[in-house]
Amino acid sequence: MLVPRPSGAAKSEERPAETGTEEQTAPARETHEQRYIFIGGLDRGSLALIERCLVDRSVVATLRPDLPEREGQYLQDVVPNDRERGGLGRFALDARMHTPPAPPTEAERQRRRLLECWGPSVVGEADILVEKSAANLVRIPWLRSLFPGARFVMMTRDPRVVAVTSSKEYGASVDEMLINWGAAYAAAWRAKQEGLDDCIFLRHEDLRDAPEEVVDRLIAELGLPLRPDAAPLSLRNEDDTAAIAEFGQRRLGQGIWETLGYQL
Secondary structure, eight states: OOOOOOTTOOSOOOOOSOOOOOOOBOOOOOOTTOEEEEEEOOTTTTHHHHHHHHHHHBOOEEEOOSSSOOOGGGGOSSSOOTTTTTOTTTGGGSGGGSOOOOOHHHHHHHHHHHHHHHGGGEEOSOSEEEEEOGGGGGOHHHHHHHSTTOEEEEEEOOHHHHHHHHHHHHTOOHHHHHHHHHHHHHHHHHHHTTSOTTEEEEEHHHHHHSHHHHHHHHHHHHTOOBOTTOOOOOOOOOOOHHHHHHHOSOOOOSSHHHHTTOOO
16 A cells, blocks of 8 residues: 655654665555565665666556665665765664564554655555665564565675676775675575575576566566567667776675575
8 A cells, every 4th residue: 555645744854773767656545455576776776777677667656755865774664774874885784774574563553664764755546566675685684574575675696796887886895785785685594595485586697688678577577567569678788807807806705695506
């Protein structure tokens, strides 16, 4: 259910203890058939790209605020966003960002408030809402408690590329970015291993090499209706060679990256 923020509502309220071509904004609404798809992934890891592919190819609603940042974590006041806990590129290293499931007595209130915050930014008339946030990597258990039946798509990209490119943007060391990568995806993988068939891990490299096939397979697995007017996908060809070369020849050994298909 998508519900608008009440007129005159404050931008922020007290948060629970550590327990975010031209388009028209669609009116928020409530429906018992509403479905939710949450996308997670690190910056430089195709988080925005896969969301755009789903929006372009399937009939879904999404968030399009009049802000540079289009991640849902920045449009709500229920839980802290990554800027408030750890900082960009470091959030997975802050234990307070790993939000546990909401207790049953709190889940409905938090869900309703979250949807109130998102409501004014919803674009599209579909009963399927796609939301993306980097922090979703460490918040799957919490989101499950608020949105039973939700699906999760976690985008991965070679940690060497993410670490090298994001370290320049955030002014952090490559090693720190690698540790954050490992912590974020380890948390998401643990959530996947809880036995619920609701998480899909998707590699940037597979999307880059076969975009039509990968996106169509993802849409089918999520059970999304295809747009009848969908145009062929046109993705920018990103070459990771320079970032991998800059990272150098050192080997990282065992880690969550191996589980996710990266031999480093």
